[in-house]
Amino acid sequence: MQEISQEIDFSEQNLEQDINQDICNSVISIDDSRGETEGKTVCNLNISPAENTPKSRSRTEKKISYQKLNFDSSQTKITDFYKICEEIKSQILKNATLNKAFSTSANIFCENRQPEMLNNECQKLGPESFFEMLIRAVNKNSSESSSANRYPDELKNLCLYLFLTSGRLAYETLVANIPNGLPSVSTLSRSLSKNYEKCGEGELAFGQLKEFLEKRNYPLRIFISEDQTAIVRRPRYDQSTNQLVGYVLTNLEHTGFPKTNQNLINSVSNIKNIIENSDLAKNAYVFMAQPLQDGAAAFCLTLFGSNNTFTHEDVLLRWKYIQQETTNYNIVVDGISSDGDSRCLKAMKIIAGLPAFSKQETPYSPYFQANFDINNLVPIQDTVHIATKMKNRLLNEKIVLKMGNYEVSKDHLTDLINTVSKDKHLLCLSYLDSK
Known part of the structure; x- marks a missing residue:
C-alpha cells in the first residue's frame, strides 16, 4: 500500500509539472507591427484544483490516466497563430x-x-x-x-x-x-x-423596454414569450432593496402579476412572519420581449419566483395587463407565445375563440377555425414544442395521425429512408426511435 501511494503522489506531481510546462511553452513572443521581436513573456500560471477540494480516488486515477496519454510535443498551439x-x-x-x-x-x-x-x-x-x-x-x-x-x-x-x-x-x-x-x-x-440597471423581482420594465427599442432604432413592435425553469429553493437577503427574496409573492387581482416590495425587512418579527407564512419559490418565471427586428436581442420584461400554482385566468390577466401598459408607451404587442403548459394553452384557446363554428360546412369545422382579428395579439405555442408533439404522435404506434384524407405513420418514413437517397430527405433510421 505504501508503494502504491508513493506512486500516485509521484504521478500527481509529474502531471502538474507537465501541465505548467506545456502552458509556459505555449506563451511565445509576439511580433509588433514593425516586425521587431520582444522578449519571451514570463508565464506565472499555476494549474491547480480549487483550494480545499477533496482528492477522491477516482480523481487521482483520472490524473494518472491523463499522464499516460501520449501528447505530440510538436502539436500546434493557439499562440502559434x-x-x-x-x-x-x-x-x-x-x-x-x-x-x-x-x-x-x-x-x-x-x-x-x-x-x-x-x-x-x-x-x-x-x-x-x-x-x-x-x-x-x-x-x-x-x-x-x-x-x-x-x-x-x-x-x-x-x-x-x-x-x-x-x-x-x-x-x-x-x-x-x-x-x-x-x-x-x-x-x-x-x-x-x-x-446595468437593476430590475426588482416582479417589476415590469416597460419604460426601460421603450428606451431599449428607441436607442437601437428598433420598431416599437414586440412579441412576448414566457416560460419558467426550476431553481434552488433558498431564501436570500437583498441588501440593495432591503428585502427577503426567494419567496413566492402574492398576485394582484387586477394584473395577475406578483405584488412588488412585499417582503421588506423592518424588524425581527417581520422576518419571522415572512418565513412562517410564505412558500419558497421552486421556479423562476420569466417574461421576455422580442423586438421584431432581424438579429435583435430579447429584453427581459420581468422575472419573479413561482410555486407553479396559477390558473389560466391569471395568464389572461397578465396578457391583458401587458397589452394595456405597452399601449401607454406606444408599443404594439403583435403576439404572445409559451410552451405546452395546459394553462397557457387554455388561455390561448379562449383568446383565439376556438372552436369557432362556421355557417358553411367544411371537412375541418369546427375544430380548425378561429376568430382571427388582425388588431388583436396572436397567441401561439412555440414551434419547437409543436414540432416535438407532432413527432411524438407520428412515432407512437398506438396513435393514428391523420393528414386530410390520409393516415400517416412511422412505416411511411421507414419506406422513404430505405428507397430514397439521404441527400433528398436528410433522415436516418435513428431519428425514428421514439426514445
Whole structure:
C-alpha cells in the first residue's frame, strides 16, 4: 500500500509539472507591427484544483490516466497563430473597408450594453485576441498584491459573459487556475451593478423596454414569450432593496402579476412572519420581449419566483395587463407565445375563440377555425414544442395521425429512408426511435 501511494503522489506531481510546462511553452513572443521581436513573456500560471477540494480516488486515477496519454510535443498551439493575428490586425487598421466592417461587428457585440456606453466602449474594441489581454493582465498583476489587481474593461466584459453563460462554479475554477489573470466574482458583480440597471423581482420594465427599442432604432413592435425553469429553493437577503427574496409573492387581482416590495425587512418579527407564512419559490418565471427586428436581442420584461400554482385566468390577466401598459408607451404587442403548459394553452384557446363554428360546412369545422382579428395579439405555442408533439404522435404506434384524407405513420418514413437517397430527405433510421 505504501508503494502504491508513493506512486500516485509521484504521478500527481509529474502531471502538474507537465501541465505548467506545456502552458509556459505555449506563451511565445509576439511580433509588433514593425516586425521587431520582444522578449519571451514570463508565464506565472499555476494549474491547480480549487483550494480545499477533496482528492477522491477516482480523481487521482483520472490524473494518472491523463499522464499516460501520449501528447505530440510538436502539436500546434493557439499562440502559434499570434503572428498571423498581428498581420490581420495590421491589415484591418490599414484598410478602411475592413476597419468599418470590424467596427460594425464590434457594435453588434456590444448590443446589450447600456446605450450611452456604446460609443465609448465599442470604439475601444480592436482586433486583439482574448489571450493577449489575458497574458498582459497576468504579467501586470503578478508584481502587485491581489487587492491591487486591475483589469481592462474589455476583459471584464468577456469574463462577465463567461460567468453568466457557464455559471459560478465553472468561472471560480478558472479563476483558481489562472491567478491574477481573471477578475474575481465580486469584481464582476460590482461591474454589473455599476453598468446595468437593476430590475426588482416582479417589476415590469416597460419604460426601460421603450428606451431599449428607441436607442437601437428598433420598431416599437414586440412579441412576448414566457416560460419558467426550476431553481434552488433558498431564501436570500437583498441588501440593495432591503428585502427577503426567494419567496413566492402574492398576485394582484387586477394584473395577475406578483405584488412588488412585499417582503421588506423592518424588524425581527417581520422576518419571522415572512418565513412562517410564505412558500419558497421552486421556479423562476420569466417574461421576455422580442423586438421584431432581424438579429435583435430579447429584453427581459420581468422575472419573479413561482410555486407553479396559477390558473389560466391569471395568464389572461397578465396578457391583458401587458397589452394595456405597452399601449401607454406606444408599443404594439403583435403576439404572445409559451410552451405546452395546459394553462397557457387554455388561455390561448379562449383568446383565439376556438372552436369557432362556421355557417358553411367544411371537412375541418369546427375544430380548425378561429376568430382571427388582425388588431388583436396572436397567441401561439412555440414551434419547437409543436414540432416535438407532432413527432411524438407520428412515432407512437398506438396513435393514428391523420393528414386530410390520409393516415400517416412511422412505416411511411421507414419506406422513404430505405428507397430514397439521404441527400433528398436528410433522415436516418435513428431519428425514428421514439426514445
